[in-house]
Amino acid sequence: MPWHLTSDRPIYTQLIEQIKLKICSGVYPPGSKLPSVRDLAREASVNPNTMQRALAKLEEDGLLYTQRTSGRYVTEDVDMIKKAKNQLAKEHIQNFLTKMAELGFDYDEILSIISSMAKEMKK
Amino acid sequence: MPWHLTSDRPIYTQLIEQIKLKICSGVYPPGSKLPSVRDLAREASVNPNTMQRALAKLEEDGLLYTQRTSGRYVTEDVDMIKKAKNQLAKEHIQNFLTKMAELGFDYDEILSIISSMAKEMKK
DNA sequence: ATTACTGTATTAAGGACTTAATACAATAAT
DNA sequence: ATTATTGTATTAAGTCCTTAATACAGTAAT
Numbered sequence: 383m384p385w386h387l388t389s390d391r392p393i394y395t396q397l398i399e400q401i402k403l404k405i406c407s408g409v410y411p412p413g414s415k416l417p418s419v420r421d422l423a424r425e426a427s428v429n430p431n432t433m434q435r436a437l438a439k440l441e442e443d444g445l446l447y448t449q450r451t452s453g454r455y456v457t458e459d460v461d462m463i464k465k466a467k468n469q470l471a472k473e474h475i476q477n478f479l480t481k482m483a484e485l486g487f488d489y490d491e492i493l494s495i496i497s498s499m500a501k502e503m504k505k
Numbered sequence: 506m507p508w509h510l511t512s513d514r515p516i517y518t519q520l521i522e523q524i525k526l527k528i529c530s531g532v533y534p535p536g537s538k539l540p541s542v543r544d545l546a547r548e549a550s551v552n553p554n555t556m557q558r559a560l561a562k563l564e565e566d567g568l569l570y571t572q573r574t575s576g577r578y579v580t581e582d583v584d585m586i587k588k589a590k591n592q593l594a595k596e597h598i599q600n601f602l603t604k605m606a607e608l609g610f611d612y613d614e615i616l617s618i619i620s621s622m623a624k625e626m627k628k
Numbered sequence: 629a630t631t632a633c634t635g636t637a638t639t640a641a642g643g644a645c646t647t648a649a650t651a652c653a654a655t656a657a658t
Numbered sequence: 659a660t661t662a663t664t665g666t667a668t669t670a671a672g673t674c675c676t677t678a679a680t681a682c683a684g685t686a687a688t
Binding site: 629630631634635636637638639641642643644645647648651653655656658 | 663673675676677679680681683687
């Protein structure tokens with residue numbers, strides 16, 4: 383999964399989301415070691431300071447921890463990761479339903495549109 | 506519908522989205538006159554320059570037009586508005602399905618979660 | 629005719645984000 | 659022991675966004 387960065391929001395915010403996603407989806411498994419700040423920055427074509435900022439935030443949230451000079455690791459707390467994943471899913475669903483309701487779609491419409499669209503995207 | 510502005514994205518971007526939503530959902534009906542730039546800016550607690558920037562973009566897209574010194578109006582082209590609305594819906598659905606798939610949910614899961622969550626939100 | 633209200637434009641200032649270029653201390657690898 | 663690699667910190671520059679303070683021309687209202 384490559385890095386998708388756009389200029390319409392702060393980069394460090396997008397980095398936080400994408401690293402979090404990699405943790406929640408298992409790309410970075412529990413307990414695994416992350417690439418170094420400099421390597422991650424290179425990967426994402428971003429300044430090390432910016433990557434550092436994102437990592438510090440994820441550490442603050444408890445999804446990562448640092449071992450002084452050996453590197454940074456994903457938490458072994460699989461329950462915390464699971465909760466983070468469910469929280470993300472919940473937010474996506476609520477945002478989506480809210481936006482569709484604002485546009486004037488009711489729940490039956492949403493369900494029928496989404497099931498036909500899901501079939502489209504399977505191809 | 507009040508204005509919801511956050512600091513995590515440029516304000517003018519959020520203004521564009523929210524005015525567009527008001528047009529697509531009928532809060533600002535086709536052909537109706539908008540409040541003046543200064544009034545809209547006051548409403549949203551934003552600088553007139555910033556509001557002007559958002560309005561200019563919507564005008565560029567054809568959803569608004571300006572009559573020299575009398576004010577700004579929503580397009581009478583109801584078909585264009587309808588297309589904009591459907592485009593918005595499509596984007597929301599695609600974004601949603603993509604994000605849920607990235608998290609590891611398959612379509613059946615998504616459908617069952619959403620239908621139960623929709624019932625929750627009805628209350 | 630005068631006044632008030634349109635959209636529009638300009639300039640200056642401040643803030644947040646990003647990059648670049650370093651530097652330092654602690655530890656792993658050799 | 660020396661070297662390379664960790665995370666971390668600092669400073670300066672540049673960009674974009676936002677605000678503030680004006681100003682102007684055209685038109686509607688009086």
